[in-house]
Amino acid sequence: MVFSSLPFLFGYLPVVLAVLKLAPLHARNFCLFLVSLIFYGWSEPVYIVIMLISTFVDYYNGRMVDKYRDDRKKAKRFVWFSVIFNLSLLGFFKYADFFILNLQALGLPLSPLHLSLPVGISFYTFQTMSYPIDVYRKQAPVQKSVVSFGAYVTLFPQLIAGPIVRYKDIAEQLDHRQETADQFALGVQRFVAGLAKKVLLANSIGALWDTISALPAREMSVAAAWLGIIAFAFQIYFDFSGYCDMAMGISRMFNLELPLNFNSPYKALSPVEFWKRWHMTLTRFLRTYIYFPLGGSRKGNLRTYMNIMIVFLVSGFWHGAAWTFILWGALHGAA
Numbered sequence: 001m002v003f004s005s006l007p008f009l010f011g012y013l014p015v016v017l018a019v020l021k022l023a024p025l026h027a028r029n030f031c032l033f034l035v036s037l038i039f040y041g042w043s044e045p046v047y048i049v050i051m052l053i054s055t056f057v058d059y060y061n062g063r064m065v066d067k068y069r070d071d072r073k074k075a076k077r078f079v080w081f082s083v084i085f086n087l088s089l090l091g092f093f094k095y096a097d098f099f100i101l102n103l104q105a106l107g108l109p110l111s112p113l114h115l116s117l118p119v120g121i122s123f124y125t126f127q128t129m130s131y132p133i134d135v136y137r138k139q140a141p142v143q144k145s146v147v148s149f150g151a152y153v154t155l156f157p158q159l160i161a162g163p164i165v166r167y168k169d170i171a172e173q174l175d176h177r178q179e180t181a182d183q184f185a186l187g188v189q190r191f192v193a194g195l196a197k198k199v200l201l202a203n204s205i206g207a208l209w210d211t212i213s214a215l216p217a218r219e220m221s222v223a224a225a226w227l228g229i230i231a232f233a234f235q236i237y238f239d240f241s242g243y244c245d246m247a248m249g250i251s252r253m254f255n256l257e258l259p260l261n262f263n264s265p266y267k268a269l270s271p272v273e274f275w276k277r278w279h280m281t282l283t284r285f286l287r288t289y290i291y292f293p294l295g296g297s298r299k300g301n302l303r304t305y306m307n308i309m310i311v312f313l314v315s316g317f318w319h320g321a322a323w324t325f326i327l328w329g330a331l332h333g334a335a
Contacts (some may be wrong), residue, residue: 019031020035021254028254029147029148036154036156037051039159040120040154040156043119044116051118052150057085058129058131058149058153059143059146059149061082062132062143062149065078065079065132065136078132082128086125086126087125089121093117094121096115098321098322119159123164126164126285127167130288130289131167134166134167140168141168143174155251155256157246157247157248157250158247162282163244163247163248163260164285165258165281169259173255174256177254183253184255187248187249187253190249194242194247196242197238197239197245198239199242201234205231206231206235206239208231208235212227248261259280261279262278262279271335286311290307291307291311295307312333313333314329315329316330316332317329
């Protein structure tokens, strides 16, 4: 993964941390919100508008759900509006061309839109969508400050690669966080570990994978093919895990603790255990908002297996707009 926002992240991180540390306590969420928007706009300024719209829409939905808490029917309308709005936003930018190309293959005279994908949209749409749902379920407090809610949505350390953070994970920390030298030191330690994973391991192993994958099939030996597969497996892990560690480290430097996203997934002895260790926040999100509402394992084995397949098909499609990702999800669900 290479993002044009990274020069901002590495080049200006000391300045950003200084601003966030020196700002008055009552202004820190505003500073975090502003810095996060600058970070996001560093790569794609035009899509700041999309993120702000998403922020204000779900801030409003959360407030309305709280306002009509005693009228469950009316409150549920705002929950459904949030779900439809966020899935439509994600669907338009990420999946429009997928559906157009498939309809085109069936003979319909359609042309792809060739839209660039807004950075982080797969993450922040899930996050903002979860907020009014959790408020409706009384699992999260309503946030009455649009600035503090905006700081949550746009939180720059985890914006580009996760973890997926539910509002209830950091609600208390946003409004009442205590800053200590020990927390800052732990944050630096986590950030450096993540940076090492990315720069020293992922990039180096990725170079090997790029070299092998570029070879024509007829020139590739069995040993080279296996070496390429192993290199890809470790490159994608250290890349993703490294970014998440950097996100957790930076956040901890200004005393926001993000949920763990990886727990040595390649030590897993089964597919079930693997998904308890790999991209843990995505697994939690899909379990909480799809698997359990579908009935989970409460309605017999057949329904349980069906629910599992639906969850993993969604997971595959979320990872990428292609039939290969859907097949990948189906294989994991079947396993």
